[in-house]
Amino acid sequence: MSEKTHFGYQQVDESQKSEKVAEVFHSVAKKYDIMNDVMSMGIHRVWKQFTFATARIQKGDKVLDIAGGTGDLARGWLKRVGETGEVWLTDINSSMLSVGRDRLLNEGNVIPVAVCDAEKLPFPDNYFDLVSVAFGLRNMTHKDIALKEMYRVLKPGGQLLVLEFSKIYEPLSKPYDFYSFNFLPKFGQLIANDADSYQYLVESIRMHPDQETLKQMMLDAGFDRVDYNNLTAGVAALHKGNKF
Numbered sequence: 494m495s496e497k498t499h500f501g502y503q504q505v506d507e508s509q510k511s512e513k514v515a516e517v518f519h520s521v522a523k524k525y526d527i528m529n530d531v532m533s534m535g536i537h538r539v540w541k542q543f544t545f546a547t548a549r550i551q552k553g554d555k556v557l558d559i560a561g562g563t564g565d566l567a568r569g570w571l572k573r574v575g576e577t578g579e580v581w582l583t584d585i586n587s588s589m590l591s592v593g594r595d596r597l598l599n600e601g602n603v604i605p606v607a608v609c610d611a612e613k614l615p616f617p618d619n620y621f622d623l624v625s626v627a628f629g630l631r632n633m634t635h636k637d638i639a640l641k642e643m644y645r646v647l648k649p650g651g652q653l654l655v656l657e658f659s660k661i662y663e664p665l666s667k668p669y670d671f672y673s674f675n676f677l678p679k680f681g682q683l684i685a686n687d688a689d690s691y692q693y694l695v696e697s698i699r700m701h702p703d704q705e706t707l708k709q710m711m712l713d714a715g716f717d718r719v720d721y722n723n724l725t726a727g728v729a730a731l732h733k734g735n736k737f
């Protein structure tokens with residue numbers, strides 16, 4: 494019998510999860526960016542700026558953005574590595590990647606783009622100086638395997654940055670739940686004509702490991718000196734890990 498996992502609050506066979514996640518992102522790809530701004534009232538941009546400011550990155554570095562979707566992080570990394578650097582925009586979902594690639598091309602940026610699963614990265618060992626994943630890990634079926642892959646492709650001295658929804662400061666959880674469960678699927682319906690995908694978003698956030706659990710998972714995958722910053726009272730967190 495195949496193992497079970499969660500897809501939001503539903504229990505599904507492990508083999509079904511990636512298909513269900515794929516449906517979500519094929520459905521929302523074209524409205525993904527506007528939905529992010531509406532749902533977070535623009536705050537996701539501040540979290541991403543914090544991620545850039547935190548990164549150990551310099552001109553000429555090689556960077557891999559995993560689950561990169563519409564390319565917010567890849568664009569930021571490009572500015573920082575300059576012309577001698579290398580930034581890969583990758584994602585398992587071709588619809589999300591097409592939006593990201595077109596956006597970069599429209600801005601005059603031609604970068605390598607690849608459809609790939611974080612659990613089986615098509616890159617050599619010890620290749621990248623920095624690996625990033627923003628709001629992607631939550632959707633992966635085997636997070637432990639994906640984290641080990643991230644570790645494998647990093648060079649010794651490299652850094653992993655995981656930006657993800659996390660556990661909010663407990664006294665704020667009731668109003669946050671009220672907002673999330675009542676408003677986000679409605680915004681999804683109005684803007685993307687898809688309430689279910691945003692219901693999944695809200696549920697998947699609640700099912701994702703909290704700050705300390707994710708920290709331990711990164712340590713288990715081999716990362717050293719793992720640490721995190723809570724963002725907006727823990728609505729999101731930026732986890733940082735090192736390969737020495």
Ligand SMILES: C[S@@+](CC[C@H](N)C(=O)[O-])C[C@H]1O[C@@H](n2cnc3c(N)ncnc32)[C@H](O)[C@@H]1O
Nearest residue numbers: 518560561562585586589610611627628629632
């Ligand atoms: C919420 S979006 C995040 C996009 C972008 N990183 C951002 O911050 O706006 C999550 C992305 O994770 C991708 N994803 C889900 N499972 C994946 C996997 N196993 N490997 C790579 N990407 C995955 C989805 O296709 C989707 O584009």
